[in-house]
Amino acid sequence: MDLPRKDIHNSNLPVVCRSCEARHGGVCGTLTVDQLVELSKHSTRRRIEAGSEVVGQGERVGSYSNIMRGVIKLSKMMADGRQQIVGLQFAPDFMGRPFVAESTLSAEAAIDTEICAFPRAIIDRMVSETPELEHRLHNQALKELDEARDWMLTLGRKTAQEKVASFLYLIATNVDPECIDKSAFDLPLSRADIADFLGLTIETVSRQMTKLRKENIIHVENNRHVIVPDLERLGRTAGND
Amino acid sequence: MDLPRKDIHNSNLPVVCRSCEARHGGVCGTLTVDQLVELSKHSTRRRIEAGSEVVGQGERVGSYSNIMRGVIKLSKMMADGRQQIVGLQFAPDFMGRPFVAESTLSAEAAIDTEICAFPRAIIDRMVSETPELEHRLHNQALKELDEARDWMLTLGRKTAQEKVASFLYLIATNVDPECIDKSAFDLPLSRADIADFLGLTIETVSRQMTKLRKENIIHVENNRHVIVPDLERLGRTAGND
DNA sequence: CGAGGCGTTGAGTATGATCAAGGGGAGTGG
DNA sequence: CCACTCCCCTTGATCATACTCAACGCCTCG
Numbered sequence: 001m002d003l004p005r006k007d008i009h010n011s012n013l014p015v016v017c018r019s020c021e022a023r024h025g026g027v028c029g030t031l032t033v034d035q036l037v038e039l040s041k042h043s044t045r046r047r048i049e050a051g052s053e054v055v056g057q058g059e060r061v062g063s064y065s066n067i068m069r070g071v072i073k074l075s076k077m078m079a080d081g082r083q084q085i086v087g088l089q090f091a092p093d094f095m096g097r098p099f100v101a102e103s104t105l106s107a108e109a110a111i112d113t114e115i116c117a118f119p120r121a122i123i124d125r126m127v128s129e130t131p132e133l134e135h136r137l138h139n140q141a142l143k144e145l146d147e148a149r150d151w152m153l154t155l156g157r158k159t160a161q162e163k164v165a166s167f168l169y170l171i172a173t174n175v176d177p178e179c180i181d182k183s184a185f186d187l188p189l190s191r192a193d194i195a196d197f198l199g200l201t202i203e204t205v206s207r208q209m210t211k212l213r214k215e216n217i218i219h220v221e222n223n224r225h226v227i228v229p230d231l232e233r234l235g236r237t238a239g240n241d
Numbered sequence: 242m243d244l245p246r247k248d249i250h251n252s253n254l255p256v257v258c259r260s261c262e263a264r265h266g267g268v269c270g271t272l273t274v275d276q277l278v279e280l281s282k283h284s285t286r287r288r289i290e291a292g293s294e295v296v297g298q299g300e301r302v303g304s305y306s307n308i309m310r311g312v313i314k315l316s317k318m319m320a321d322g323r324q325q326i327v328g329l330q331f332a333p334d335f336m337g338r339p340f341v342a343e344s345t346l347s348a349e350a351a352i353d354t355e356i357c358a359f360p361r362a363i364i365d366r367m368v369s370e371t372p373e374l375e376h377r378l379h380n381q382a383l384k385e386l387d388e389a390r391d392w393m394l395t396l397g398r399k400t401a402q403e404k405v406a407s408f409l410y411l412i413a414t415n416v417d418p419e420c421i422d423k424s425a426f427d428l429p430l431s432r433a434d435i436a437d438f439l440g441l442t443i444e445t446v447s448r449q450m451t452k453l454r455k456e457n458i459i460h461v462e463n464n465r466h467v468i469v470p471d472l473e474r475l476g477r478t479a480g481n482d
Numbered sequence: 483c484g485a486g487g488c489g490t491t492g493a494g495t496a497t498g499a500t501c502a503a504g505g506g507g508a509g510t511g512g
Numbered sequence: 513c514c515a516c517t518c519c520c521c522t523t524g525a526t527c528a529t530a531c532t533c534a535a536c537g538c539c540t541c542g
Contacts, residue, residue, distance in 0.1 A: 086390040148389035155396040156440025199397025
């Protein structure tokens with residue numbers, strides 16, 4: 001599945017790319033040095049503060065991005081304000097909907113986040129020139145599809161308790177993939193965001209967190225820091241087989 | 242978006258492909274005559290009765306398919322039997338999860354369905370040889386991702402009434418894409434399936450259908466045939482902006 | 483100190499689930 | 513032809529889960 005990276009030790013590599021994490025797991029890994037040089041000329045690193053929007057629902061999108069650090073939430077909103085988070089993206093995910101200029105969802109930083117943004121036009125051209133790049137993007141789309149479908153089961157069929165446990169389990173296993181110890185982590189989402197992700201209200205999320213605390217399935221410090229003594233047990237509470 | 246089809250009038254075209262609908266909208270449209278000839282040697286048309294399974298959750302999958310006619314439901318099941326339909330596929334969709342042999346969901350015919358099945362190995366090879374083919378599969382994956390995310394909003398944030406209306410709206414606009422008149426159609430799913438798609442119970446689906454009938458938003462004949470006098474109105478009831 | 487944001491907790495309520503009964507059509511067998 | 517069963521769907525009564533509304537605690541910031 002992982003394609004061989006090209007010339008990664010070549011000293012002609014753009015400076016900004018040399019220390020870039022995304023080049024390994026992310027989409028840039030398939031590009032040639034020449035392509036990286038060209039892309040880096042037009043790419044901009046941006047820091048996005050927690051809570052600020054990268055792309056709004058219905059906006060035209062002029063760029064794609066790699067997430068360097070942080071967490072992006074993708075959400076949909078109804079006319080009356082009801083909101084549903086439909087995906088979370090972590091470094092080094094690629095962010096953007098290839099081949100469609102108009103965004104059907106909004107992207108917002110959940111915590112302070114850093115991205116590397118490229119103009120659509122350049123990426124679209126490189127995709128058509130570099131089958132390996134399209135292959136990577138295809139794989140990322142399939143991964144997101146698998147995740148979306150997993151979450152549909154959670155949204156449609158799980159209880160509030162299972163939903164909250166599922167969320168904690170998801171974060172435990174995704175926030176810091178490098179980190180082997182999944183037993184402690186900071187929640188990247190507020191209670192309101194968690195509610196929007198789980199199709200619940202803030203109050204229900206809070207109550208279920210309290211319940212999980214009282215059952216010693218989790219310990220919580222400062223509202224955001226969570227310790228999971230037994231990940232297996234959390235998984236069972238989440239309804240994982 | 243639509244790539245040019247190659248040599249479709251060439252008389253060397255395999256007989257089975259000549260009258261095939263999927264060659265136009267489906268993935269075969271990007272293949273050369275030679276590729277079609279090779280593929281057709283190993284492809285088999287299968288008829289699948291309503292209710293029978295094509296692929297089981299957790300099974301190894303040896304083939305991909307084009308849906309020629311009918312409707313396939315993709316679903317996930319929890320250990321205790323709770324079930325969620327995570328996608329519906331209509332002709333001429335491509336069915337299968339590229340690059341992964343093990344299925345994380347089960348595929349079952351909702352109504353009598355006809356598919357054209359190909360061995361994984363051949364498709365996987367053609368994908369690597371034919372960038373256009375990967376491009377089409379990529380686009381299909383992105384389409385399914387968009388649909389899944391739309392549905393997440395429905396599952397997480399809509400009321401029972403809105404969910405049922407959303408389902409009817411979805412079917413009205415998808416069952417027969419050729420057909421211009423969306424105002425009458427047959428439901429491809431039983432009440433139990435609809436419930437599994439909407440994250441509701443059979444009883445709630447039934448009650449909401451009755452309510453929509455009493456409000457004259459739909460008319461129903463023989464439980465399966467639905468007439469929608471005003472699609473806009475149905476859309477508004479579904480919570481579409 | 484007060485204001486505002488975020489989270490928790492409590493009381494009452496409503497939406498959809500559960501449990502239960504029955505209608506109607508298709509298929510089968512006498 | 514009717515009687516019978518089975519399946520699917522509908523309807524009714526009751527119940528429980530999660531929502532709504534409200535109050536309050538804690539922390540940060542001015």
